[in-house]
Amino acid sequence: MNNRIKNLFANKPKGLLSVYFTAGFPSLNDTETVILELEKNGVDLIEVGMPFSDPLADGPTIQQSSTVALRNGMTIPKLFEQLQGIRQKTDIPLVLMGYLNPVMQYGVERFCQKAGEIGIDGIILPDLPLREYVDEYKAIFEKYNLSKVFLITPQTPEERIREIDSHTNGFIYMVSSASTTGKTLGLAEQSQAYFQRVASMKLQNPGVIGFGIHDNETFASACNHASGAIIGSAFVKALQQEGSLQENISTFIKSIKH
Amino acid sequence: MSYHVNEKGFYGQFGGAYVPEMLYPNVEELRQNYLRIIQEPDFQEELQLLLKDYVGRPTPLYFAPRLSEKYNTKVYLKREDLNHTGAHKINNTIGQVLLAKRLGKKRIIAETGAGQHGVATATVCALMGLECIVYMGEVDIERQAPNVARMKMLGAQVVPATSGSKTLKDATNEAIRDWINNPEDTYYIIGSVVGPHPYPDMVARFQAVISEEMRAQLLEKEGTENPKYVIACVGGGSNAAGAFYHYLDEPNVELIAVEAAGKGIDSGESAATSILGKDGIIHGSRTLLMQTEDGQVTEPYSISAGLDYPGVGPLHAHLFVSGRAKFMNATDEEALQAVLELTRLEGIIPALESAHALAVLNRLGAKPEEIVVINLSGRGDKDLSTYLKHFHFDEQ
Numbered sequence: 001m002n003n004r005i006k007n008l009f010a011n012k013p014k015g016l017l018s019v020y021f022t023a024g025f026p027s028l029n030d031t032e033t034v035i036l037e038l039e040k041n042g043v044d045l046i047e048v049g050m051p052f053s054d055p056l057a058d059g060p061t062i063q064q065s066s067t068v069a070l071r072n073g074m075t076i077p078k079l080f081e082q083l084q085g086i087r088q089k090t091d092i093p094l095v096l097m098g099y100l101n102p103v104m105q106y107g108v109e110r111f112c113q114k115a116g117e118i119g120i121d122g123i124i125l126p127d128l129p130l131r132e133y134v135d136e137y138k139a140i141f142e143k144y145n146l147s148k149v150f151l152i153t154p155q156t157p158e159e160r161i162r163e164i165d166s167h168t169n170g171f172i173y174m175v176s177s178a179s180t181t182g183k184t185l186g187l188a189e190q191s192q193a194y195f196q197r198v199a200s201m202k203l204q205n206p207g208v209i210g211f212g213i214h215d216n217e218t219f220a221s222a223c224n225h226a227s228g229a230i231i232g233s234a235f236v237k238a239l240q241q242e243g244s245l246q247e248n249i250s251t252f253i254k255s256i257k258h
Numbered sequence: 259m260s261y262h263v264n265e266k267g268f269y270g271q272f273g274g275a276y277v278p279e280m281l282y283p284n285v286e287e288l289r290q291n292y293l294r295i296i297q298e299p300d301f302q303e304e305l306q307l308l309l310k311d312y313v314g315r316p317t318p319l320y321f322a323p324r325l326s327e328k329y330n331t332k333v334y335l336k337r338e339d340l341n342h343t344g345a346h347k348i349n350n351t352i353g354q355v356l357l358a359k360r361l362g363k364k365r366i367i368a369e370t371g372a373g374q375h376g377v378a379t380a381t382v383c384a385l386m387g388l389e390c391i392v393y394m395g396e397v398d399i400e401r402q403a404p405n406v407a408r409m410k411m412l413g414a415q416v417v418p419a420t421s422g423s424k425t426l427k428d429a430t431n432e433a434i435r436d437w438i439n440n441p442e443d444t445y446y447i448i449g450s451v452v453g454p455h456p457y458p459d460m461v462a463r464f465q466a467v468i469s470e471e472m473r474a475q476l477l478e479k480e481g482t483e484n485p486k487y488v489i490a491c492v493g494g495g496s497n498a499a500g501a502f503y504h505y506l507d508e509p510n511v512e513l514i515a516v517e518a519a520g521k522g523i524d525s526g527e528s529a530a531t532s533i534l535g536k537d538g539i540i541h542g543s544r545t546l547l548m549q550t551e552d553g554q555v556t557e558p559y560s561i562s563a564g565l566d567y568p569g570v571g572p573l574h575a576h577l578f579v580s581g582r583a584k585f586m587n588a589t590d591e592e593a594l595q596a597v598l599e600l601t602r603l604e605g606i607i608p609a610l611e612s613a614h615a616l617a618v619l620n621r622l623g624a625k626p627e628e629i630v631v632i633n634l635s636g637r638g639d640k641d642l643s644t645y646l647k648h649f650h651f652d653e654q
Contacts, residue, residue: 053422053554054540056434057278063421075552100276101539105553126278127539151279155441160282175280178441 004093004121005147005170008044009206009227016228017219017257018045018208019235020097022065023082024074025051026239031082032089034239037246039092041253044228045208047124048083050076050098057126059182061233076106080114087119095122095149095170109140116144122170124149130160134167151175154194158201165203174198174209174226182233184214187221195225219256231256259580261506261573267455268544270580272572275454277542280438284446285542287361289456295360296353296463308352309467312385313342315349317468319475319631324603331624334485335634336472338497339608345636346465346497347378351447353464355382358445365389365444369433371398371426371493372564372611373405374636375449380414390414393432395425398563404640423557426493426567430541450494451571454542458499458571465500472631473504485629487622489514491614492585493529493565495574497635502583513583514622515574516614518560522589527559531570532578532585540569546578561590561644562610564636588617594648597638609636610644 008016019038023031031048038046051066051074058066079096086094096115103111103125115123123146128137133148141148147170152161154177165172176191177183198207209222210230222229238252239245259270267273267289275285295301309315318337326333338346351368358366366388370376376392383390392409396418399406409416419428430452437446451458451465473483488505490498492515505511520528528534531546538547540555548556548568560566570578577583588596596616601607608616612635624630638645646652 054427054431056431056541057280057438059435067421070554077552099539101547101549101555102553104537104539105549105551126280127276127542129274129276129282132274132276153280153283153441155283156279157283178280179439180280180435183439 004091008093009171012044013206013227015223016044016208017042018047018228018230019043020047020049020230020232021235021239022049022051022062022069023079024069024072025065025236026068028072028074029082030245031079032086033245034249035086035092035094036090037249038253039090041250042257043092043253045093045095047095047097047230048079050079050096050102052099052102055099057180059180059233061182061236065236076102076111080118083118093121094119095124096120097124100125100128108137112140112144112146115146120146122147122149124173126151130164130167138167149173152198153178154190161198161201161203165205168205170205171227172203172205172207173230174207176209176211176213176222179211181211183212186218187212192225199225216256216258261577261582263455263459269572269576272543272545272575273455273458274544275542276539276544277454278438280441281434284437284441285454291361292357292456292460295357301356301360305353305356309349313348313352314340315467316471316475317341319472319479321479322604325600328603329619329624330626332627332629333619334629334631335606336468336501336631338468338633338635339606339612339637343374343378343381344639345374345378345609346468346500347375347449348381349467349500350449350461350464350496351375351378351382354447354460355386355388358447359386361445363443363445365391365440366447367391367393367433367436367444368447368449369393369426369429370449371395371429371566372562372609373398373402373409373640374564376414376416377405377408377412379447379449380409380412383414384412391417391436393417393419393429393436395419395423395429397424398426398429401644402563402640425563427555434541450496451499451573452494452541452543452569458543458573461496462499462503462573465496466503468497468500468633469502469504472501476629480629484508484511485631487512487514487624487628487630488633489516489615489618489630490633491516491565491611491635492570492574493518493567493611494569495571497633499571499573501633506582513577514618515577515583515585516618517585517587518562518565518614519587519589520559520561523587529558529560529565529567530587531568533587535569543572545569545572546575562593562614564609564611565614586618588614592617597645598649606634607638608634609638610641612636
C-alpha cells in the first residue's frame with residue numbers, strides 16, 4: 001500500500017476531509033495554489049480532477065468546470081508539468097481523478113510511471129471497469145506504487161464489494177446514493193442503511209463517502225458512518241465566488257469543519 | 259474471423275462495458291438476461307406479431323428500375339422508410355420495450371439525434387403505457403422540428419441537451435446521467451449499436467430482421483439470397499448492422515458502410531469516424547472515436563443529425579479494421595443531390611441519413627448483372643424544410 005495514504009488512515013481513522021477540484025479551473029495555473037491552500041486549511045486528502053470533454057458520472061458543476069479547464073488549455077502533460085516538484089512543498093496524499101480515454105491516449109503505463117515519479121499516491125478512473133483493471137492494468141499500477149481507488153454504490157452487491165476490496169489498496173470510495181456528482185439532497189435514510197451494511201462487512205480498506213456532501217451537516221453525518229467524506233461540486237462552486245482563491249478556499253473549508 | 263460479439267462483450271479489440279460503477283448493476287442485469295428473454299417463445303411471439311401488424315413488416319424489397327438504368331446495374335431498395343414511424347428505428351424500440359416490460363421497468367429514457375429513434379421510442383411507450391423521456395441536443399431540436407412535435411404529440415417529454423456540441427453525443431451523455439440517477443425503475447433504450455455491452459449486440463439482433471427479410475426476398479426475386487453489394491449509411495450504425503447481420507459470414511457479399519463526410523473529410527467539419535477517429539472510449543464502449551491528441555472527444559459535423567456522431571458502433575469498428583466492410587463516405591452536398599435524384603427518378607423522398615448510402619452508387623463500380631441492395635433506412639418528411647431551402651423550392 002502507498003505509504004502516504006496508509007499513514008493518513010492510520011493516524012486519522014475518523015473525520016477525514018477529502019476535497020476534489022478540477023485542475024485548470026478557475027485558471028490554468030491555479031493547481032499548486034489550490035493544493036497548498038487546501039493543505040494549509042486542514043484538508044487531509046486531495047483529489048486532482050483531470051478534465052474530460054464528456055464526464056458521464058458528473059453533474060453540471062463539474063461538467064462546467066471541466067469545460068472551462070479544457071478551454072484554459074489543461075491537458076495531462078500540462079498537469080504533470082504543474083505537479084513536478086510538488087513533493088518538495090507538501091506531503092499531503094494526492095489522488096488523480098479522471099476518465100479513462102485521456103489516460104489511454106497518453107498511455108496507461110507512461111501515465112502511471114509519470115504519476116509515480118511525481119509522487120502521486122492514487123488514481124480514480126470511474127469508467128475503468130474492475131475486470132479490465134485486474135486483467136490488464138493492475139500490475140502496472142502496483143509497479144508504480146499507485147493505489148487504484150474504486151467506487152461502490154448502494155446498488156453494489158456484497159460479493160462485488162468484497163471483490164473490489166480484494167483488488168484495491170488505499171480506500172474505497174462510497175458513492176452515497178444513485179446519482180451523478182453535485183446533487184444536494186442530503187443523505188437519505190436508505191443511504192444510512194447502506195453505510196451501516198458496508199461498515200459491518202469489516203473490509204480491509206477504509207471507506208470514504210462522496211457525492212452529495214456539501215456542507216457541515218452532510219460532512220458530519222458522513223463521518224459518522226465512514227473514515228471520512230469527499231467534497232467536490234460544492235468546493236468547485238465555492239471557487240467561483242468573488243474574492244481571492246485563498247479567501248474562498250479558507251471560507252469554504254471553515255464552513256465544513258466548524 | 260468472427261464478426262459476432264464474444265462472451266466478454268468484444269468484437270475483436272472493440273466493445274466491452276466501460277461504465278462507472280453506478281451503472282454496473284443495470285448493465286449487468288441486462289447482460290445476464292437479454293439473450294434468455296429474447297429467445298423465449300412468448301417474447302418472440304409478441305415481437306413478431308407487433309412487427310407484422312403494428313410496424314408493417316416485412317418491408318418491401320423494391321427493384322428501382324430508373325435508378326438501375328442510370329447506374330447500369332440492378333439496384334434494390336430495402337424499404338425501411340415504409341415502417342410505422344418512418345424508419346428502421348422502431349425494429350429496435352419494439353424489441354427493447356418488450357424487454358423493459360419483462361424486467362419490470364416503469365420509466366423509459368432514450369437519446370435521439372434526427373429524432374427518428376426518439377419518435378420510435380415515444381411510439382412504443384404510448385403503445386405500452388409507459389412514461390417516456392427523450393434527450394435531444396438543442397441544435398437537433400431546432401433542425402428536426404417535425405420529429406420533436408411528433409414526440410410531444412405521443413406524450414413524451416423532450417429534454418434538450420445543452421452541453422458540448424448540443425447534438426447526439428451530448429444527448430447520449432444526458433441519457434446516461436439520467437440512468438445513473440434513476441437506476442432501479444428506469445430502462446434506457448439506446449437507439450444504435452453503441453454503448454456498453456450488451457447494447458451493441460442486442461440492437462444488432464433486433465435490427466437483423468432487415469437482412470433476414472432481404473435474403474428471403476432476394477431468393478424469391480433473383481433466385482439467390484446473396485447480392486453483390488449491401489450498402490447502408492453509418493452514424494452509430496444500427497441500420498447498417500441490421501442490413502449486414504445475416505451477410506457477415508458470407509464473404510462474397512461486399513458490405514459497404516457510408517459515413518457522413520460533412521463539408522469534406524479534411525474540412526474540419528466531418529463525421530467520418532473510420533478515417534478521422536482512433537481507438538478510444540465513448541459512451542461505455544471501446545471503439546473508433548474522433549478525438550484530440552489529448553483524448554478529448556471532438557465535435558463532429560454532418561448536415562444529417564442522425565449521422566452527426568463522433569464514434570461508431572464497436573461492430574463497425576471491427577468490420578473496418580478487419581477489412582470485412584468497405585467504408586466510403588459522402589458529403590452533405592452529395593447526399594442532397596442523391597435525395598433529389600431518388601425523388602425524381604423513383605418518386606421516393608429519402609431521409610438525409612439514407613441519402614448518404616445512395617450517394618456512393620456512382621463510384622461503386624457495380625457491373626450490369628450485379629445486385630446492389632441499398633438499405634433505405636428512413637423517409638425524408640423530417641428533412642423537408644432543409645430540402646426546400648437547399649433546392650430553393652420554397653421560393654417558387
